[in-house]
Amino acid sequence: MSALLELLKDGRFHSGQALGEILGISRSAVWKQLQLLEADLGLVIHKVRGRGYQLAAPIALLDAAEIARQSSEKTWLIQVHDSIDSTNAEALRSVERGSSIPLLVLAERQTSGRGRRGRKWTSPFAENIYYSLVLRIDGGMRQLEGLSLVVGLSVMRALRESGVPGAGLKWPNDVLVAQKKIAGILLELVGDPADVCHVVLGIGINVNMQTSEEVDQAWTSVRLESGKSVDRNQLIARLNDCLAFYLERHRLQGFSAIQKEWEESHLWQGCAVSLIAGASNIDGVVLGIDHRGALRLSVDGEEKVYSGGELSLRLRNDPE
Numbered sequence: 001m002s003a004l005l006e007l008l009k010d011g012r013f014h015s016g017q018a019l020g021e022i023l024g025i026s027r028s029a030v031w032k033q034l035q036l037l038e039a040d041l042g043l044v045i046h047k048v049r050g051r052g053y054q055l056a057a058p059i060a061l062l063d064a065a066e067i068a069r070q071s072s073e074k075t076w077l078i079q080v081h082d083s084i085d086s087t088n089a090e091a092l093r094s095v096e097r098g099s100s101i102p103l104l105v106l107a108e109r110q111t112s113g114r115g116r117r118g119r120k121w122t123s124p125f126a127e128n129i130y131y132s133l134v135l136r137i138d139g140g141m142r143q144l145e146g147l148s149l150v151v152g153l154s155v156m157r158a159l160r161e162s163g164v165p166g167a168g169l170k171w172p173n174d175v176l177v178a179q180k181k182i183a184g185i186l187l188e189l190v191g192d193p194a195d196v197c198h199v200v201l202g203i204g205i206n207v208n209m210q211t212s213e214e215v216d217q218a219w220t221s222v223r224l225e226s227g228k229s230v231d232r233n234q235l236i237a238r239l240n241d242c243l244a245f246y247l248e249r250h251r252l253q254g255f256s257a258i259q260k261e262w263e264e265s266h267l268w269q270g271c272a273v274s275l276i277a278g279a280s281n282i283d284g285v286v287l288g289i290d291h292r293g294a295l296r297l298s299v300d301g302e303e304k305v306y307s308g309g310e311l312s313l314r315l316r317n318d319p320e
């Protein structure tokens with residue numbers, strides 16, 4: 001983290017002279033660095049003659065040691081990056097480098113955060129959670145079945161425990177509050193899924209974000225829902241614990257042990273929906289999910305089952 005940002009993060013005024021003295025640089029060098037912070041990280045810094053510089057709002061940064069201290073799960077290595085293209089991309093590079101696994105990659109911001117189907121995930125500095133957990137899977141397909149739904153359930157639990165009781169699920173792995181997206185999940189896999197492979201569980205949670213000119217769909221954040229600023233380190237520790245719990249249950253008992261709990265939190269259970277599969281749309285009514293996490297739809301009075309990463313659900317009265 002930039003030493004200048006470390007000094008400013010308390011949200012108080014600091015004079016250019018004092019900052020320069022601590023950092024051992026001139027006042028004009030301080031000024032240049034401040035402009036870089038604003039341009040690179042999108043931070044707003046107030047400049048008041050006679051008082052100095054002040055961040056528009058204090059920021060609490062991610063802290064790997066603090067997350068580890070608060071998590072019951074102690075075996076995952078934790079990396080925190082100030083800025084990275086995508087935590088999922090970095091996690092995949094770690095697998096290639098032969099890094100120790102399980103590994104949790106976190107970042108303050110992403111410059112190319114990715115969503116499903118090549119979409120962009122908006123990832124401003126120090127506001128949200130960008131989280132990628134790398135796991136080794138050596139149990140073949142059974143351990144992958146329904147895995148993205150297990151991650152969605154874990155995220156939902158962590159959010160419900162963190163002041164968002166209305167968080168619920170949308171098949172396959174969106175976490176919504178009412179119809180607004182609060183978290184997105186992107187699983188990426190390397191290796192042979194039928195034998196030994198590595199899977200990256202990529203999770204983006206909107207935490208303290210209050211405005212965004214970029215996001216082009218209905219969204220919300222923990223802060224908008226709870227009315228309070230949220231400690232991201234604490235929320236990450238909760239997420240670690242929820243994930244560790246459900247992943248272990250899934251590993252030992254398979255997805256069928258989680259199916260009922262997932263269905264109970266499905267916001268679109270019984271709803272009239274369109275399933276978008278590439279260029280074709282299938283209209284039906286949601287019956288639920290099966291023991292592998294596939295979607296069960298009633299289509300023209302007949303039960304049909306759908307699975308696959310490229311499928312998307314829309315409510316039928318949705319304007320989209």
Ligand code: ATP
Nearest residue numbers: 115116119120121122181206215216217219312313
């Ligand atoms: P579906 O999985 O049903 O297609 P979706 O419409 O949310 O759901 P995704 O591909 O899962 O589509 O998510 C990517 C979309 O999420 C982007 O098109 C963008 O509109 C939106 N998005 C990007 N960043 C954020 C964010 N931080 N919070 C909420 N939504 C975001």
Ligand code: BTN
Nearest residue numbers: 086088114115116184185202204
């Ligand atoms: C979606 O709903 O489309 C999935 C969004 C997934 C975003 C997360 S943020 C952390 C991880 N790194 C990425 O580049 N994407 C995932």
